[in-house]
Amino acid sequence: MTDDAEGPDGDGHELGGQDDEVRGACRIPGPRAAADDFDRGHVTPPPAPRPQSAPPPPEQADGRPGQPGPPGLPSPPALVLPHRVLKALLGAWALAACSAEETEAVEAHLTECAPCADEALRLRDAVGLLHTDGSLDLDPLLRSRVLETCLSRRPAKIPVPGWAAPYDAETARLDALLRDIGASEWHAPVRLKWFEGEHAVNRKTTVAGVIGHLMTVDGLISTALGLDDPLADSVPGVPRRGPGPALAPTARTETYWSAARRPPTRAVREPWRGQSHTLIRTVSVAGRGVSDLSVSYGEFALPLQDALLDRAFECWVHGGDIAEAVDYPYEAPSAAHLNRMIDLAARMLPAALAGRRRAGLAGPARQLVTAGSPGRSLHLEVEGLGGGDWYIALDSPAAVGSPDHAVAQVALDGTEFCQLVAGHVPPVEAAAGQRGDREAIQDVLFAAASLSRL
Known part of the structure; x- marks a missing residue:
């Protein structure tokens, strides 16, 4: 018989999935754990095999161990499968998704078929890669490094002022989080916390409500720069540009929330992100003199460069509130x-x-x-x-x-x-x-x- 002759299983092998040249080869992988036994790189060892002299008792209909059968009752015959079926089961075997009979048939086959044993080793290693301890999220500083590299080769015609860089970075990080969450998570409850007098207080809203809050308070800087006030879109009587009602950040947010006909949705992301881009672009074009422009917070005022730093801080803090609500990793800003x-x-x-x-x-x-x-x-x-x-x-x-x-x-x-x-x-x-x-x-x-x- 020639080497390429096919056996009864029609796949170039003798019955039982073995070639003459590999018959008797022992290449089966070592003890294998189920896919969900992986835990931080540790593999739970499989249970010790039962002694051949003591077969396991049969199970009852509800899955509980039953009483041993009458002595002398023959064991059920082993499952016999053709080579092509056993080969197709290797992936399920590596994931511990086979039945007990299929597992026994596959592992018996691996002791006799070297090619399948090699494939089983590769598949088992691949399953291990599916359970990694490393985070799959991008490094939060990746954007800054990419921009720094790009600008070192081709400097921007109108660079972002250094004092506006924290606001630019934190709005970009929060936007990346918002792009990564699902539609339903925009309605996840978020509890905002702060301190008044001698006591801690809190207020419950949603992810979309937090973004509306950030957009509304950022409007203080927009109006100081002569840009559109986002509060004008939801509150009658508030001018789109120019001096409006002298509302502190808390009052602006409460006014925005109470004036909305329906709770904020994911649609709030686009105007918030557009507003942050407009602020960065405006201060970049305006030059140095604008950094000392006074921004009123109602009870006090800050220079524009400090106001943008304050907005960067609040963006990071509320980004952390959102991340906690939707179980998302969120790092602190860069050290600088x-x-x-x-x-x-x-x-x-x-x-x-x-x-x-x-x-x-x-x-x-x-x-x-x-x-x-x-x-x-x-x-x-x-x-x-x-x-x-x-x-x-x-x-x-x-x-x-x-x-x-x-x-x-x-x-x-x-x-x-x-x-x-x-x-x-x-x-x-x-x-x-x-x-x-x-x-x-x-x-x-x-x-x-x-x-x-x-």
Whole structure:
């Protein structure tokens, strides 16, 4: 008989799936685990085989072990399948999706057929690759690196100002998250948290409601630049451009939510993203002078460069709220951008502390601030990502903190400090290293939480 003669199974093999040259080869893979036994790279070993002298008892109709059958009852015959069927079952075998009879037939065949044994090894290794511990999400800094490489080869004719880069990056990261979620997840409940007075408060909305909130508050910058106010589309009487009602961020959001005829949907993403692109394009074209333009927040005002940094911070915080609601991985900003966000909060702390003092929520100033004495300071040491050292003036919002007059020190992780400023961590629970004047430390921690808002 020639080598290419076909056996009874019609596939170039003898009955039972073996060639003369490979008959008797023992190439079966080692003990195999089910596909869902993989856990962080560990494979649960299969159970030890039963002794041949003690066959397993039969099962009852409900799947429970039954009583052994009468002695001398013959075992059911082994399943006999042609080679082409056994070969087709290799994928299911690797995934542990075969029946017990099919598994026994396949594994018996693998001890006799070398080509199928090799294929089984490859398939088993492929199944292992399906259970990886690594994240399949893109590196959040990938976009920045790609843009940096592109711009290093061909600089932009109108570059984005450095002070607007955090807002540009955070809106792009949040947009990437929104593009990746399903239509139903836009209605997932999101609980927004912030701090008022001495207590933490919260408000329930949806993913779409959060994006509407961001768009509405970003409208403060739009109106300062002479652009369209998104609030005009939903609230009668609000001019599309020019000075409108002096509403603080919380009041603008509540007005937007209450004026909507129906809850926001995924349709809000396009106008929000278009608005962020317009803001970046406008400040890039306007040049340097626009960075000091005053943006009113109702009770206070910020220069445009700080206002955009504030909006970048809120975009990151609410991006994290959305990611938590839809179970999506979301990283902190880059170290350089996070450092600038922390710096803005540190610069706003003296004014926040003075406001709490006027409301009777903080201890009185203890030293008179003069030209020769800036008063007491607190050393804020931020560790980890975006970290650094800041000295917070305790006795006057106009004073400049000095290391020579520090009466207390607080140490916090960078992201934890930002969560405190966002109102997501109560001041009494902030895991801070503390040393020095306890009253001053408590006043500063509560002042940091008071910077949060809806």
